[in-house]
Amino acid sequence: MGIDIWTDGYIFGRAFTYTRTMSQAANQDADVQIIPIDGATSINEFLAGQLKPKRSSLQNTPQQSTFKTPLPVVPITVKSAVSRSSSSALSKSVRKVQSSRYDIYSSTKTVAGGLPSSTVNTTIRYERSYVIVAIVEGRGLAKGEVGLASMDIRHPELCLTQFADTASYDRLHIKLQILNPIEILLPFVCGGSSLLHRGDSKHNFFAVVDSCNPTTAKSLELMTSQKCVTDTEHSLFGVLNHTFTAGGQRLLRSSILQPSTNALNINQRLDAVVELLANEPIFSALRSIVSRMLDVDRLITLCSHTPNNETIKIIEFKMQQLLHLKHTLEYVDQLKEKIGLLKSPIFQNCFEMLNDTRFNDILVKIYTVINEDARVSKSVLDMKMQKCFAVRSNLNGLLDLARQTYSELLIEIQRTCSAVVEETGIPFGIGFTADRGFFLKIYANRNTFPKNPPPLLVNISKRSNLVTCTTKGLIKLNDRVTEAKTEIMLMSNIVITELLASIRGNISCLFNLTDVISKCDFISSLANNCLMANSYFCALFLIPDSNECLDNAFLEMYRPIFGDSIALQQCRHPILENFSANPIIPNDVYIGPAANFVLITGPNMTGKSTYLKMVAVVQIMAQMGSFVPASNPVVRIADRIFTRAGQNDDMENNKSAFQVEMNDVSYILKNFTKNSLIIIDELARSTSAEEGYALSHAICEEFIASQAFVIFSTHFLDLANLDGLYSNVENFCFSAQIAGNKDKEDKIVLNHHLKRGSYRGPLYGFEVASLSKFPVEVIDRARQLAMEIRAQREANANHDDLEIRRKRATQKLAFRLKQAKENARTVSKEVMIEHFRNLKAEYLNEIAECDALEKLVNDLSPNFNDIS
Template identity: 30%
Template structure:
């Protein structure tokens, strides 16, 4: 019985002898492939590979979705209640969601943006009638133009059938999900239609008790609307779509596809539970302190294949068996063996871990079912069977993956195959002797077995294609090689292919029996996949957090950042990034930012959001000190642009976004607005900006507004929770004292800017217009400034009222601060009392930022 051969191309000389094992199959194989190179063939009937990018554009080339989503909205009084069911063709996890959404369906669109589906299933009722189409379907069609929208009969959306399917398909380890979803009627109805559609369209069925079912509640994560995702460059740069200068590009250090998906999901929906975030931070801190464990984990995790694709072998059962499904099944079993071999090294590396998260992963790897599956697999699969680079190598891996002696007929078929390859090698030897040229056997998926002749190198005589004998068929020439075949080799190759098909069919029967036994323990494989994804994300965040100038974030009732830097700018190889402070508390929660054009306002707004997301993901942040209040929603109004499809101008899009923000703002929301109201006249824009700001001031959300409207700086005088800041800018003057430009510091300071006509001065510096145009602009600006109405300053009674409110807010902060003992609280309260009395006697606004910053 021949030993399991290993393939690599070799030269064949006239003096070579033919052994019982084909020499072309004997030489050692190359090393096993990395995660990125191993791809399981798609499911039969799948169109996943036909789609490359979905959703709102090409947001990141590393993530290619093959998700199918079913969406169902309630009718009548339940309109606005939306249920989602999601499943990926290469990931056997059914995700269910249900939530109440607004009239703009922003929460639904954000969820869909997370999954980036290639196909969206909706109820047929009125879906394509222009007069009866629902608002939700309109929004989906507009926001996801690349996704295929498929209407289904409403009778397929059945919550009763959905619940029964979940009970039949769910892995026992995740059966408790039924308690969460039993009253989520719309998500269950969507699941019923989704599973029915996938099984029909993909010509497959899901094996009983093999599917992981997960309910994603929106209460434990922070919602980031789709426009904010685009504006702050989470996934796609605003200018160069091929650049990796995004937050995803900075944090992407993952080595497995599952880790990449986990990272992307956390960017879209960062955790909102402090315990979850701190558990990640503790693990990252331990890995930073223990570089040996960090590098060992990187080495082991990077060798894992895509666990989600491997799990599909135990879950998806094709209705029609083909040669492609047989080969896929064999590939996956070899990949499963490779993954199980890494469990013990991973468990050994994590031994002694102290952080809770790493210790939990360590304990999950002690599951005895890993050993049971490995023993069953090793009884059937060869010890040295591995995932290999190249189709030819994998074909041989599949051919000889099953151990000798498992099936006698299979052993005979493999011996026959080896004899055929021996014959091919002998033919090549005879050709080499006959024509006195060095030949070797070649093999690839398109040509099969053929002959190769080297044409390059100093010791090889150049041979031209036209000089080859006529018996050499199908000649092809590359830079250093001529390939051809003969009639005898073609016939032998056909026999080898027939023999390989027989081997594959017989191997498939054995593999199916093995999978039937392994399927009972599939829950442990789901746990392994979760552990690898979590570790991959932790390692990526740890690599980013290892920088000396990054600090661990804290969490409390206020947001205080000392010397924070924009993470994307900080990662670029350029001059040092200017750092700025950020302070937002319950008593100073609405911040008005002013300053010249290009002074850094928009960058600062994006920086606040990006640092908040990084902190809630569990990453260290680029700052000397950082403390954050957990945000329930993150929303923004940044950028301009018309929408031809929806017939909306820049101004109307801006107003729609602000209407959504006003109706969605929560008690701990984070909101940033850039030049609100600039899409219309100055008077109307200022009026709308003021009115919207007044509504937001009344909330407890942390708001940051960048504006060029001078009136907005008066909010600080009218509302005690409003604070004005500006970016320091100086006029650049020539020897005669004339202003010729601006000097930017990019530093944020409290108060309002004293630089006037900075737009005109910027135009001067760039020499955009002639001197006559600039001079005329200066004259008009002076006339307009003299005709402006000045808002009256607040009187003594108004100042006294604001000081009283500030005192109450600061006393409340002190009372809620658990880090202070009673004596410290009394000392701070007395200090506030003294400041309040001084401000009362002087009739001035009370300022005590050095106290409020501590809380």
């Protein structure tokens, strides 16, 4: 048996996925070995008893369990549980979470026999998860590492991950957030011990909820808005989500939370997006086809798992999913035709998976049993009729007889309703619902329904302007219709069961079909997000193996290039751009090896936090294979993305806002690497000024000594002196201006533009204080003292610091010229000339600023000497 091994680098740990197809498992006498997790007594008897782990002591060498049967798909409940018997630090960490998980359906119905109902809770846009996770902690030489096995029970795929973690299992929390499991298995660490209190043996379960909601995903609003955890629209997921299928939505979600670090895979996604944008007719046709193709995951469930007790609801569900499969397979040839016209590696791979004769074989088998004109309908009554008459005639005599009876009953219902209309004189219409069956209805606003209805009418119900009722004769006919429909379903089930058994051997191709639909839906969603911008743009990137250029693409988003720096021109926050009523002010971003620490100062409400989040969100978009809202974007691939923003305490764990802040920073300091992107917004605001400045200074020095890219915003203006101590520190600020109005009153003006240098005024806090009706003399005195302190601080800058700044400016210019030479092949001559002009202007401005500051020091030194 061949085992497909897929590997990819991800931001959160190293993963290896082992896959086998259903046909391989069913047709070949091959073994697939898995590591048993001791104490796995849930998940419906651990996958319905077909995967039985051999119990072994964790102190000994783990034994392996072997199974030769196809991976079964089992009924799932919404309970997310871990056994209370686990008493290790690992189990305590997993249990130490809240009870409000927003990305798992909490009210999804499950029909008898364990098959999910077609009616689901659509309040939240996330697709229900079917992932089960087993976790074990390393011992001996592997101490400090965590082993994790995850499996979506609808797919024959087992993912094994091993990574080093902290004592608080922070990386495990992040991984669980990405996987979004409905159930977690933990080992019995005390399985061989005797219980002192029998009460502990009760079946107690603890919900694994929101345990892995990392700070980054929350602060950047990747999946939900910070204002409301159920609001997915005002998030990065909501901005990028133009998918039609559940599989495409799952792939988008995992790509946002776990962007790839493999440059080859990212560029292949970008190539696919570019090719779709360059071929608009194919793009539109592809979107149209994908929107019509239904999710076949549930049919895979039917083919791989046979319910023990088949009720009428299960039979109807089987019939509906079979019609879904027929409907989807009828579009496979169209999808293959459109994908075959594309040359990107992703689409070529999809074409190879669709170039499988088993799709046509399955469709031919379905046509031998199901009428070709049977279709999927959104109407309840129409879908009911499609199910009853889906199976071809002359396959089962009893089925044909039951359908004839059913048709006669429908005609009798029409006659009965017509008789009621003639007898009462009320122009009733015929209504139908799944619960009530057929009934009479009329809109009362037409003044046609009498105030005193005739006694023939029963069960009269008024809702708004709609009046519904029925008769005793109609109730009896509904009962007979239900009996006839039940007989039809039972007879149809015999034929359907034989059909499903005949196509079970080819079920592995349906997994490939699901993957193809998900990929096409995901890539087209990214391309559609680009087309939603309405600004003219000429791309500089040619289509692979073609001389065609995107000269007529209407885009405000550009394809990122991956290098050793982050350079974004006219960058905008993608979430803010989509939902803000005010014009968006774009800003430039540059972080490079020679200037990897960016310090941002400025007053409140100028845009510091938005700027920091913008950089992180654009980084994620680039690494997931999306175009980004910035001109000529260059991005360095980050292996980890850390954020520290906000100021919230943790009352449940008795932690102050400052302690929560220090815990987050401690985690960052222990886990960041030279390829990480770190975003820190206004650190140490919750403590004294002296302690806050000292902590911020020490933390900044740790980051400055590394090669990680760091953006650090602060109100501690003295931190700007780091610019003179370290050559890799850049100072930027968001400024504010004072402008007078018609009433000759000063007014603060915020332009939200980032500029080079540290913040020097105006003193914005005094303007805010004046709005609170402070005494004028108090504010004037405070402003005078602040100006004296600032003047003295600027005067303390000595000639040595200025000389360091001059040398640093020269070094920076040399590095940027070298970098421009390396990127000369990827940009046009005009862009390079403009870039050189900007470099020259920045260098001359910085030298001029040093000269002006030196003159100021020389002028003020005698005055301060006299004061001293």
